[in-house]
Amino acid sequence: MLLKVLVFLVLGSVAVKSQQQTFNEDVLGLIFFKAGLQDPNSNLQSWSEDDNDPCNWVGVKCHPTTYRVTELHLDGLSLSGHVGRGLLRLQSLQLVSLSNNNLTGTINSELSRIGTLQGLDLSGNALSGSIPDEFFSQCVSLKSVSFARNNLSGQIPASLSSCWGLAEFNLSYNQISGQLPSGIWFLRSLQSIDVYGNLLEGDIHEGIGNLYDLRHLNLGNNRFSGRIPQDIGSCSFLKYVDFSDNYFSGNLPDSMRKLVSCTSISLRGNSLRGRVPSWIGELTSLESLDLSANQFYGRIPYSLGNLQSLKELNLSMNRFIDEVPSWMFSVSFDQVLRVLDLSSNGLYGEIPSKLGVLSSLVYFNMSRNRIIGSIPSTIGELKAIQVVDLSDNMLNGSIPSEIGGAVSLKVLVLQRNFLSGNIPTQIVNCSSLTTLILSENNISGSIPTAFPNLSNLEYVDLSLNDLTGSLPKELANLSQLVFFNISHNHLHGELPLGGFFNTIPTSSVSGNPSLCGSIVNRSCPAVHPKPIVLNPNSSDTIGGSSRNHHRKQIVLSISTLIAIGAAAFIVIGVIAITLLNIHVRSASRAAAALVLSGAEDFSCSPTNDPKYGKLVMFSGDADFVPGANALLNKDCEIGHGGFGVVYRTLLRDGRAVAIKKLTVSSLIKSQLEFEREVQTLGKIRHHNLVALEGYYWTPSLQLLIYEFVPSGNLYKHLHEGPDRSCLSWQQRFNIILGMAKGLSYLHQMNIIHYNLKSTNVLIDGSGEAKVGDYGLARLLPTLDRCILSSKIQSALGYMAPEFACKTVKITEKCDVYGFGVLVLEVITGKRPVEYMEDDVVVLTEMVRGALGDGRVGECVDGRLRNNFPAEEAIPVIKLGLICASQVPSSRPDMEEIVNILKQIQCPSDGNGNDKG
Structure with missing residues (x-):
């Protein structure tokens, strides 16, 4: 008995020592690993080298009997630094997950030498460089690898083909190029391949059919070409297929009809053509089918009606020529269909009256077709609908009053049809409505008095209709409003005062001769006249006319209002793009897109x-x-x-x-x-x-x-932080002259800048101005004003008013306008538009009023105090105002401006050695 006790004590002592050694080895490895990290939130505070047991540390999991570290979960802890060699000491490690941190450096090829490692997730970091060939060549037990959402480049190593046990790998959202290694099709254990959002190219050769266990295949948003592989149907367990946004061509391979387990197929944005085969209806497990933006033609196959699990159907931007399929609006779809997009095809006929049976519908788009007839009253039965776009068709009749039953509606777009009648008062029941576009119809009557109750409205376009009556004053209470266009109607009375309507562009209210108010420069009867907007081209304004002497209030100029209107056109582009691309995606895809958009x-x-x-x-x-x-x-x-x-x-x-x-x-x-x-x-x-x-x-x-150019841009020198220096008068004059010389040379080369602003003027080491970003608009396919407005939206205040007027030609005089604003910005040290607590101050108006009242000191940057020559400052200020004239023909040419500046400059300060 005593012998047994002694043996037990000895063995127990050995076990404790062995366990202690295990702890020490794992502790050392983890501490070594931690040393290469920065932990700003102290999440790894529990990791202490004085602790012999790491199993209670944050993110660490151990085996229940051996107590060796088996898993490391440190996701989303804001860790930075690199993945060091310390993990190699953890010889029982099976899973490492370090996703969604800020790790940098390259991938450590030695990680795969951990003989027990089965899963590695380094996604959502800032790793760079290429994937080392050694990483895959020495993998033993590796089953799952994710390097998604990093900055990786180079090619996929051919050694990937040697990881026979690999079940899933994810390289999505990187900059990986080249072709897929051909050996990948022999990894029989593969269940998931995701390389979405890279620069991969070439054909997808046959061999994919060897992957019998493949469940998830995502090759989207690359440069793959050729045909969809003919043997893809052999992957009979496939549930998710994404070949979108590549260069695939040809017809759909017949073998795809075998993918009966597939729940999602996206072929969007390729060059696929031909008729959609009727066997598509045999894929009865489909929940999402996206064939948009291809070259499919003919009729929409009736067999799609067999897909009773379908939640999303997108056939937009093809060449389908067919009568609106009535079978789509039947009870077979009534439980699950959430997205139906048939836009931009050649569909004709009427929208079936049974529209209301699609009770789960959230997104409905049939725009840009040839649909006639009226909008079915059953649209009000769509209680879940959020987006309806029927624009650019030939619809007639009135907007049904039943629209008020669509209580979840957020976006309603009916522009460019032949709709008539009134705006139904019941629309105010759609309390979630943010966007209402009814422009270019024959809608009459008045705007409903309860319209202001739609408190979520952001974008409203009622232009080019036959609306009458006055505007409800309560519209000024719509705090979310960013665009409201009622131009070219027959409205009358006073424009609302306050809120968005204090800065509404004149272009948004034009074409209503009976509207009155300061914005349209027409006084309302029995109302005291509002402050008038001064003519920015009046010569006596610059000369100091007495009309301006008693001016007490700065009013937004027409040019600025039109500039704000031009910026508002950005919203049109955003809305249009949004309406074309809204798709209800799965949660994983949505999350991935969100991460991408932020990178x-x-x-x-x-x-x-x-x-x-x-x-x-x-x-x-x-x-x-x-x-x-x-x-x-x-x-x-x-x-x-x-x-x-x-x-x-x-x-x-x-x-x-x-x-x-x-x-x-x-x-x-x-x-x-x-x-x-x-x-x-x-x-x-x-x-x-x-x-x-x-x-x-x-x-x-x-x-x-x-x-x-080392010294930063002009904006920083004038307005920001430590670079906000007190430029002397001479430095400012030289900057103005340098800008003028650069622009004059551009115009001699027949190049318009299009995007003048202080952030695009750089200052070199000697204080010389260098104009940058010139001519970039020439890289766009057409000089479309909406596109330009969206690209130069940050240039608000510099934009010439003709950007908002389609009938006025864009010329070099647009640059002259922006130059004039820049001149005033350099002299005053103030931004073109300054937003105060309860006011908006426009630089050109402020300078014009101050100069007209003889308050020259207020027109010069206070940091200069009195240290500037008035005999130079006043002519330069006047020149800036002339350049910023509302009428293009009143602005001088840049060559003239250079000569004027040379004449203004005092001989003692002059630079006779002209560099221009």
Whole structure:
């Protein structure tokens, strides 16, 4: 008995020592790992090297009997730093999840040497560089890998094919290029492949049919081409297929009819063509089918009616020519269909009266077809509907009063039809309504008096109708309103006062001769006259007319109101794009899209390798410094605007350059036209213009490479932080003259800037002004004013009024207007539009009033005090006001402006050595 006790004590002692060694090894590894991290929120405070037991530490899980660390969960803890080698000591580690942190550096290839590791999730970080080939070549037990939402580049290593046990891998939302390794189709254990949102290209060769267990296949938003693989039907367990936004062509392969387990298929945004085969109706498990933006034609197959589990159906932007399918509005769809988009096709006939049976419908879009007849009254039975778009058809009759039954309605778009009758008063029952577009119809009657009860309204367009009566004064209480257009009707009476209506653009109320109020510059009967808007072109205003001497109130000028109106056109573009692209996606896709939309930084190493794109430098070294694998890293960002984000990096020859990543890829011209325009801009060389040094092109990424100007932009010098310096009068005059010389040279080259503002004027080391971002509008396919307005929305206050007037030609005089505002900004140190607590001060009006009253001191930056020559300041101020004239023909040419400035400059201060 004693012997047994001794043996038990000895063995127990050995076990404790062994366990103690285990703890020490795992503790050391975790502490070593923690040393490479920054933990701003002290989430890892419990990790102490004095603690022998890590099993109670935050994020750590251990085996219940061996007490070895098996899992590490540190997701979303704001950790930064790198993934170090400390984890290699954890020899029982099975799962590492570090997603949604701020980890940087490259992927540690040694992680796969942990022989027990089954799952690794590094998604949602800032990892860069390529995936090391060694990582996959030495994987043993790895089953799941996710590097999604990082800044990874390079190609997928061919060694991926050696991970025989791999069940799922996710490389989505990176910048990975090249082709999929052919060996991937032999990984028989694969269940999920997700490479969405990369730069992958080439054909998808047959072999995918070998993946019998494949459940999830996402190749969307890449550059894949060729045909959809014919053997895809052999993946009989597939539930999710996304080939969207690629270059696939040809017909749908017949083998797809075998995908009877599939719940979601998205083929949106390819070049697929032909008739949609009737076997599509055999995929009875489908919940989401998106064939939009392809070249499918013919009739919509009747067999779609068999898909009784379908929640989303998008056939928009194809060439279907068919009568509106009545079978879609039957009881077979009445329980589940939430999204129905048939827009931009050739559908004709009437909307079936049984529309109301689609009781679950949330989004309904049949715009841009040839639909006739009236809107069914049963639309009021759609209690869940949020968006209805029937615009650009041939609908007639009135808006049914039953619309008030659609109590969840948020967006109603009926523009460009032949609707008549009144706006039904019952519409006020749609209390969630944010957007109402009824423009370009024959709607008559008055605006319902209860209309202001729609307190969530943001965007209203009732223009080009036959509306009569007066506007309810309570409309001024709509606090969310950003756009309200009633132009070209027969409305009368006083415009509402207060709220949005204090700054409503004149273009939004024009064409109603009987409307009155200060905005339309017409006094209302029996109402004291409102302050009049001064004529900005009046010569005696500049000369100091007595009419301005007693002016006590600064009023928004017509030019500024129109500028605000032009900015409001941005909302139109946003609404239109939103209505075209709203889809009710699954929660996982929505979350991924949200993460993507918030990401600005990613890695990119432009080279001359055609697989990466085309890099062209107009002069000097065409290479970046070694290791410059994160040219577009967030840390290198130095500015951003309507056309793109700007980063700083170095060339091999030591020169710093600024790289602008264009954010207008969806609007950009073809490569040929893009290169022609950029090469034209690259030939421009002037002392007062930022030089374009080169460019980089791929279909989805365009970079412009500029000289780097070290001292920041004019806006920072005038308005912001430590760079907000007290520029002397002479410095300010030189900046104004330099801007004028640069713009004059551009106009000689027949180039309009389009986007003048103080953030686009840079100051070099010697204080010289350099105008940048010129000519970027030339890269767009057409100089569409709505597009331009959306891209230069931050230029509010600099925009010439003709941007809001389609009948006035855009010329160099638009630049002159913006230059005039810039002149006043430089002299006064004030922004073009300043928002006070209860007022809006417009710079041009403030200066005009002060100068007219002889208060010159208020027109000059207070930081200069009295240290400026009035004999120069007053003529320059007057020149700025003339340049900012509302009428284009009243503005001088830039060449004239340069000569005027040279004459104004005092001889003692003059720069006879003209650099321009």
